[in-house]
Amino acid sequence: MLRLIARRLLVSAVLVLLVSLLTFLLQAAAPGDTARTILGDHYSPEAHRLLAHRLHLDEPVLVQYAHWLGQALRGDLGSSPISGLDVGAEIAGRLPVTLSLIVCTTTVTAVLGVALGVLSAVRGGRIGRAVDLVSLIGYALPGFWLALVLVALLAVAVPVFPATGYVAFADAPAGWARSLVLPVATLALPGIAVFAKQTRDAMLEALSRDFVTTLRANGASRASVVLRHALRNAAIPVVTLVGLTSVGLLSGTVFVEAVFAMPGLGGLAAQATTQHDIPVIQGVVVVFTLVVVAVNLAVDLAYARLNPKVRVP
Structure with a gap:
């Protein structure tokens, strides 16, 4: 390892x-x-x-x-020639916003998508067709339109969540959660659809293997077969999708931060690019690359945990 x-x-x-x-x-x-x-x-x-x-x-x-x-x-990312601000400090102040979006969206997407996919594979029939329909709709909805609809319904018509802004977790955990609901929902809906379909296909393939038939013949409970054995064997493509989703959200946060006026790294990168602010661009790119590296390392470790053969050089 x-x-x-x-x-x-x-x-x-x-x-x-x-x-x-x-x-x-x-x-x-x-x-x-x-x-x-x-x-x-x-x-x-x-x-x-x-x-x-x-x-x-x-x-x-x-x-x-x-x-x-x-x-x-030496740990010095320089200062912005445009604003004069320290690049490291500016990134450190905005990084929690982007990481909150990525972590929360990935978690919501994976949990709901896997749950729907397992339910669809086990129950089949109408539920399976419903998952296919939801997957198609969720994947086809334009993100910009979805964000505007969520704001109109849940921030304007029924003012449940804030339409813009971000509250730091340290300042108010409840406010932090409320400020993330609409952005996370905008990013998560297409991903939930993809996760559900991928999980269902992987589960159906795992449930059709001979070891599942043997487990059932030996009296293993349905929950044990599905959750302990079939889901574990179907987990590798799902883990791959988790990694791809987390990395893909780095670009998705640029759009969401602009729509919901959130002070994250995506907006900072877009602004720096138009201003040719090279120190800021370099700093954001390095941070984004480190996030990708961390995600890929986590995926590799998950592979090694699920399949010991991966540990062999």
């Missing part, structure tokens, strides 16, 4: 390095630069040259990246 973790961490370190380099190169190749954003529409070439020199924008791209990387390896 330790060798598996060490190998994954080594690969992850290389991945973080390559992603940060690629992001820096793409941002440098994009039209415009930070100096033009700061100076505005009307500026003299001399003013642009002086500001670009002060910001080291006139140096080769790889030299700029090496300078940023040296700071990052």
